[in-house]
Amino acid sequence: MVVLSEVDKDLTTKFYKTMVKIRTFEKNIERLSLEGEIPGFVHLYIGEEAIATGVCANLTKKDYIESTHRGHGHTIAKGADINRMMAEIFGRETGFCKGKGGSMHIADFSIGMLGANGVVGGGYNLAVGAALAIKYQGRKDVSVVFFGDGASNRGTFHEAANFASIFKLPVIFVCENNKWASTTPYRTTTSVENIADRAVGYNMPGVIVDGNDVFKVYKVAQEAIERARHGGGPTLIEAKTYRIKGHFVGDPEKYRTKEEVQEQFEKNDPIKNFKKEALDKGLMTREEMDEINEKTQKSLVEAIKFAKDSPFPDPSELYEDLYV
């Protein structure tokens, strides 16, 4: 259990800002997608905000993250500009990837965000490789890979975990166990109750944390990251959460009841719980929170305007960037 006084006020405010930014971003994306304004598939991070926020609060721009198809939250938490993210999701030339990636392929190399990945479980080995580079270069930075419970059944997880462990690489495996692998419930496809149990097989610490509590996630990640920075090798963190939204926007969600989702959200909404705790402990005031909410919504209006005002890439851009 984390004692709140260990987390200072600035950090508390930062947590709130980041989580609200992610939530507001995603709610706008959901609306725009349903309204047909955004082409392609989008996967929302709503309900899982505490994980990216708590983990990335421990990182600098020199540290790396590898993200997933459900990657907007990681990208925002790592510090990416939401205007350029929005433009990318709208397929515009001002997007991070000049409109070539879209929602599932956002990257911002300038802040160590090495990319979302459309292939489930595609990021592990890339993150481990970045950690290998860090080691060769004698740096104290770390590499973090986010993944879901479903992705932990990919062979890539097991090869990456073994590889990271034998070479003691500075990589943190952050499993966001949101109980759903696309449309399939967790325990019907996964051999263990806790993904963290799999760490034993790779001789690394495996830690379970309440993924809906940003303070706890922060603390657990801090310990793992500090260990990695000082040559202690990899850690597997399992953050337990719940996927509030469908697999993608527009998912009819026939595989679960509305009541189940509602119950989970009421009990475990990371932002609601955070608010209560921060207000109770006097770490933030309601006015401060309201101000943040308002500013964030404004910044989203601006981001959407920026995206919509941006031109689509010139058709000739199709042939650019294939080779250096």
Add this chain to the structure above:
Amino acid sequence: MRKISFSEATREAMEEEMSKDDKIFVMGEDIARQGGIFGQFRGLPQKFGFERVKDTPISETAIIGTAIGAALAGMRPVADMHFADFMGVAMDEFFNQMAKIRYMFGGQCKLPLVVRAPDGLSIQGAAQHSQSIEAWFMHIPGLKVVIPSNPADAKGLLKAALRDDNPVIYFENKMLYPQKGPVPEGEYITEIGKAKVVREGKDVTLVSYSIKMQQALEVADILAKEGIDVEVIDLITISPIDKETILNSVKKTNRFAVLHEAVKQGGVGAELSAIVAEEALDYLDAPIVRIGAPFTPIPFSPTLENNYRINTEDVANKIRGMF
């Protein structure tokens, strides 16, 4: 000129480039303590240490995936695949990650890495240790694919690959390793993306690459005695294709044949033939000839493997049939 083996030539390329650029490291199965199963890395760990010449677990997915990650983070990795046949294990890393990362992220990053892949028939290696799979990779935008046929190009091409800022798949035929050939002293590279006319001729263009270049030249000798003057082109780079060299030759000779050890169906020869048909059909005086392996897995038993192999007389006959 001095003669060294194909294997030594690749080792020289690695040694020279690793001495100049400390971002280069190499990893793979059995490459450090053993020096590579074909001895192609022997001596490198002693010179550069067991960190820069790194034995990995038997995890092809991790080898390729971590090479990509390390390249993104500023290194210039070389990944050895043990046998080209095992590339299939890491196929997602090749075609969904390596080939696309630069493009789908809008050119934000470079991906300087080399994958070394020993391929081809050896002595009864059978179905899973003998294949030539270069055609798979020419179907993937974003990769460069090279395949030397002799020690001099083995060195020059590997050096070029190690300096390239794009991912390069470097196929090296297992049976070529011990073969010696002239290799210049001093600094040179073999340009990626450029085919070479290695024997000039006026009657028919025969394009080949890798170990089959030897058979192509042998056939050219045989046919020369019969009055057929064969122009032999070493393709050297599978992707991007040097269309110009091939089309220029076809426009001169008016006949086109292609020879490779890989399966004929869907092979490199199919693509080259299509290019010739699309862009130089009017120049052709005879139907295109494609020579490749039968559409079967590679069998074990010597009698079966021999029947699978493309023999010189068959190649000569097919080209004779063009006249």
